[in-house]
Amino acid sequence: MRSFTKIDLQYAHRFYGFEGEAQFLHGHSGCLTIEVEAPIKNRANMVYPCNDIYKTAWEVLQNFDHALVLRQDDPLLEAILGVYEAQGIRNGVEANRQKGPAFKTELAEAFPECRLVVTKETMTVEGLMQIAYDLLKDKLNIVKMTFTSGVNGASAEFPSKNDAELCPCCGSEQSANSDCCNC
Numbered sequence: 001m002r003s004f005t006k007i008d009l010q011y012a013h014r015f016y017g018f019e020g021e022a023q024f025l026h027g028h029s030g031c032l033t034i035e036v037e038a039p040i041k042n043r044a045n046m047v048y049p050c051n052d053i054y055k056t057a058w059e060v061l062q063n064f065d066h067a068l069v070l071r072q073d074d075p076l077l078e079a080i081l082g083v084y085e086a087q088g089i090r091n092g093v094e095a096n097r098q099k100g101p102a103f104k105t106e107l108a109e110a111f112p113e114c115r116l117v118v119t120k121e122t123m124t125v126e127g128l129m130q131i132a133y134d135l136l137k138d139k140l141n142i143v144k145m146t147f148t149s150g151v152n153g154a155s156a157e158f159p160s161k162n163d164a165e166l167c168p169c170c171g172s173e174q175s176a177n178s179d180c181c182n183c
Contacts, residue, residue, distance in 0.1 A: 030149035
């Protein structure tokens with residue numbers, strides 16, 4: 001059986017090197033839907049405990065919310081960081097409480113202290129799903145993701161790991177003979 005959650009993200013970006021309207025810095029309201037799969041036997045009749053899909057995903061994905069997302073080779077990146085440095089906000093401010101833990105993967109790096117995510121490729125709806133799946137694939141048994149942003153959208157399906165050992169409390173994947181890291 002499957003359960004899903006939706007995560008709303010507000011972000012700004014641009015398509016560096018693109019010749020259309022998207023080359024200009026602009027913002028979006030996006031919605032990422034994450035669908036997970038697990039058997040419900042011995043699990044209080046739930047695929048995943050209520051709200052835990054959202055909590056697990058939000059912990060990392062909140063770095064994209066109200067953030068600037070730029071490609072690593074975009075010349076705007078250094079300009080923005082220079083302005084943040086001049087303002088004294090590059091290393092964060094106390095009022096910036098809406099942030100997840102910093103991360104660095106092959107596809108993206110988050111700098112939550114200054115609400116910035118730097119990506120390897122232009123962040124399209126497809127790109128955000130790749131980054132999100134990469135960050136969450138070991139935490140959730142994701143079988144489908146859909147991301148819509150304005151009139152654009154994309155979805156992707158992923159192989160189920162139903163044979164993986166799941167924690168009976170929270171449903172996250174765990175190694176055999178080990179305690180759950182999320183409980």
